[in-house]
Amino acid sequence: MINSVRQAIRIMNCFSTKTTELGVSELALLLSMNRSTVHHLVTTLYNEGLLTKTPNRKYRPGAKLLDWGQLANEQYKPFFIANSVIDNLVKRSNETVHLGILENESVSYLIKTEPSRPVRIGTSIGIPKPLHCTALGKVLLSFQPDKFVEKIISKGLRRYTQNTIVEREALWDEIQLIRKQGYAIDNEEFEEGLFCIAAPVRNYLGDVVCALSVSGPEFRMNTERIHIRSEIVIENAYEVSRQCDF
Structure with missing residues (x-):
C-alpha cells in the first residue's frame, strides 16, 4: 500500500x-x-x-x-504579506529574491520574485532543496537545535559541486559563523555559477520561522561586496518579521 x-x-x-x-x-x-x-x-x-x-x-x-491548493494557500497566507518587502528588495538588488521555510528536513521555496534582466535562477516554488548547501537552507538549519543539526548530518551531506560542504566539522564551523554573523552564503555550493545570501526571519518570540535570500550569477553578485549585500538582506528580513503576523 x-x-x-x-x-x-x-x-x-x-x-x-x-x-x-x-x-x-x-x-x-x-x-x-x-x-x-x-x-x-x-x-x-x-x-x-x-x-x-x-x-x-x-x-x-x-x-x-x-x-x-486553497487549503495550502490559507496555511501559508501569513508569509505572503512579505510580498511588498520582497518586491522592494528585487528592485533594490536587481536580483532574484526567495522566501523559504523549513519543511520535512528540507527548505521549500514559498515565494520567488525575479527582476526583468537576463540570466535568471532556475528554482521552483514548493520544490524541496537541501539544507546544508543552500543559503536559505543553511540559515534555517543554523538556528535549529544542535540535535536537529546532527540528525541532518547523520543522514549524509551529499556533494553537488566542488564547493559543497560534505564534512561534519566543516559544516559545524559554517553554522557557528552563521549564528554569529546573522546571515549565510551559498558560494556555488548547490549549483555552479550561483551565488546567494540569506538571512533569518523571526517571529515575536525570536524564533526563526523562515528565511529571505537574494540570488544571482556569481559573476554578477560581486563577492567583494558581500558585507553590503548581506546588510541589505538582513534589513529586509527584519522588515518581513515586522510586517508579518508570526
Whole structure:
C-alpha cells in the first residue's frame, strides 16, 4: 500500500507548468514503470478527482487539486504579506529574491520574485532543496537545535559541486559563523555559477520561522561586496518579521 502511494505521488509529480498533459504510455516511460501498473494508478487518481481526462485520451491535474491548493494557500497566507518587502528588495538588488521555510528536513521555496534582466535562477516554488548547501537552507538549519543539526548530518551531506560542504566539522564551523554573523552564503555550493545570501526571519518570540535570500550569477553578485549585500538582506528580513503576523 505504501509503495502504491509513493508511485501515485511520482505520477502526480510528472505534471508541471511545462508538461500539463500526459498519457499512460508517456508516464510509464518517464517513470520506468509497467504500463498496466501506471494505468491502474492513473484510473484511481482519476476516480478520486486528482486527474481528469482530455479529449485526446491523456490526463492532466484535476479540479480537486484547486481545493487542496486553497487549503495550502490559507496555511501559508501569513508569509505572503512579505510580498511588498520582497518586491522592494528585487528592485533594490536587481536580483532574484526567495522566501523559504523549513519543511520535512528540507527548505521549500514559498515565494520567488525575479527582476526583468537576463540570466535568471532556475528554482521552483514548493520544490524541496537541501539544507546544508543552500543559503536559505543553511540559515534555517543554523538556528535549529544542535540535535536537529546532527540528525541532518547523520543522514549524509551529499556533494553537488566542488564547493559543497560534505564534512561534519566543516559544516559545524559554517553554522557557528552563521549564528554569529546573522546571515549565510551559498558560494556555488548547490549549483555552479550561483551565488546567494540569506538571512533569518523571526517571529515575536525570536524564533526563526523562515528565511529571505537574494540570488544571482556569481559573476554578477560581486563577492567583494558581500558585507553590503548581506546588510541589505538582513534589513529586509527584519522588515518581513515586522510586517508579518508570526
